[in-house]
Amino acid sequence: MTKLSQSHYGAVVVGGGQAGLSASHYLSRHGIDHVVFEKKTAMHKWRDERWEAFCLVTPNWQCQLPDHPYDGDDPNGFMVKDEILGYLDRFARKVNAPILENTTVTALERAGGVFRVETTAGTVTADAVILATSLYGEPDIPRPAERLPPDIVQIHTAAYRSSAQLPEGAVVVVGSGQSGAQIAEDLHLAGRKVHLVTGNAPRCARFYRGRDVVDWLWDVGQYEITVADDGMGKKKHDTNHYLTGRDGGRDIDLRAFALEGMALYGRMSGVADGKMLFEANLTANLDAADRVYNGINCLIDRHIAEKNIAAPPASTYVPVWKPEAEPTELDLKAAGVTSVIWATGFRPNWSFVGLPIFDGTGYPVHRHGVTDVPGLYVLGLPWLWTWGSGRFLGVGRDAEFVVSELAAWAASPLAKAG
Structure with missing residues (x-):
């Protein structure tokens, strides 16, 4: 767990699931200092919200998280819960994200040319923000x-x-x-x-x-x-x-x-x-x-x-x-x-986002994760871009694209001008 040791970051990632950790992987690769805020614990939905007999529906070979393809001996099989958790734990250790767990983001707004992010651990500012909270909120x-x-x-x-x-x-x-x-x-x-x-x-x-x-x-x-x-x-x-x-x-x-x-x-x-x-x-x-x-x-x-x-x-x-x-x-x-x-699904919770990125149904408007608010991105959604988005198969590629867009924007004169 990382302590909130600074007041400003190049990027803030909201959500510590596979999407958020994939974003962290590529932010580190681009040399962008960042923090991941997770309201519970990393990958907690896989650990805490799956039944005992749960297993993957897609074959193991489709597990393609960034630099972490399926590493078992049954690519055409279907990992059960403990095997899935092992795969994800190995990914989390490999990424070694600067994550602050048990920390809820309570407000996100734009102020003075940067993003102001209020959390239960304190308030920070950031040049860019990635919302990786998925649709599976409450x-x-x-x-x-x-x-x-x-x-x-x-x-x-x-x-x-x-x-x-x-x-x-x-x-x-x-x-x-x-x-x-x-x-x-x-x-x-x-x-x-x-x-x-x-x-x-x-x-x-x-x-x-x-x-x-x-x-x-x-x-x-x-x-x-x-x-x-x-x-x-x-x-x-x-x-x-x-x-x-x-x-x-x-x-x-x-x-x-x-x-x-x-x-x-x-x-x-x-x-x-x-x-x-x-x-x-x-x-x-x-x-x-x-x-x-x-x-x-x-x-x-x-x-x-x-x-x-x-x-x-x-x-x-x-x-x-x-x-x-x-x-x-x-x-x-x-x-x-x-x-x-x-078995009636989940509802996302973007109530903390005080920025005009939503349509009339409360869904974020974006194209391949890029919103109309410069420096603000979404990740981990179904159909973010392809049919494979949001799955172990596609979330890594989406993260790579979104972070590359973020890095390009951060280096642009527009970003530097605030």
Whole structure:
């Protein structure tokens, strides 16, 4: 841990996750004196907000942090939690960032030609600032949670560890994104009765035509698609595809879970009188996820045909189960529900930023991490520039670009003029 030993820095980095430490790596390479402020501890989300059976969804070879590629002996496998932490700890030691942990940035403003950064450890100024706090700030729990019966245990995915921490009884998982689907599977495998509330999350095959789908998508160039190429404007908030790397990797098929006893519902619309209420869109949600699944496979089919690659034959997913009806409510007591897990994502917290970089939704406006405020940058966001941004695969390259832009600006007459 670095003490706040000076009042001015060439750069301040807010956030000590993989994005912030990647920025520190390149700032050091450019010889820019800097400090990293982290409100908890470095990489704390990986250590403190992952369940016991958590593993990577993308193959290990995609772990490409700056000067720290995957260093194990199973590049096509999927690291489990302890292995991920080991990989990140080795990266942190290698970077040796000047980080001040347990230090919250409370205000950021522009004053006298420099940035003024107020923290719980004191106030400093800086020539430049990189916001590397990501979108995964605070757990986002919807207001209907307040109307659940008081005897039902409620936790967010950030606090889930295993089925053993929950009281006996059925569990409702609200949200079928990557975390929700995997936690629903974890509970299902533990023998729990699971009620899964679905949304618009797409799904993806784990293996197709003899290879991991991620390997195919890398060859196709999917991870190199930029926001400019894809015509998606300045931001991208797609829900991640659900699949898993557990036990060597496999599909997550909610329809197959339903055949095995998992209860599925459409999007939650509210809570009233001890009942959870749902929209009548379960069929639509499942069908939409399958269209994405088959669409990705068709993309791979075209690539195989165009390149004349020898591969096992193509196939199309055919639903193994279809809802007989659209359930619109669940009586929690009658169903024996004792726990609800909110797999409803996170909300970013940029409330400390007192500078005009946000759009009408509160999202920072930028191009490849460069904002309209000279000397202020963002890093670690999904689709910061490519489909690989924000992941272990792409965050290092984004950091290299952002820091090179920062270094060029710091050396410019504009920066020197304040």
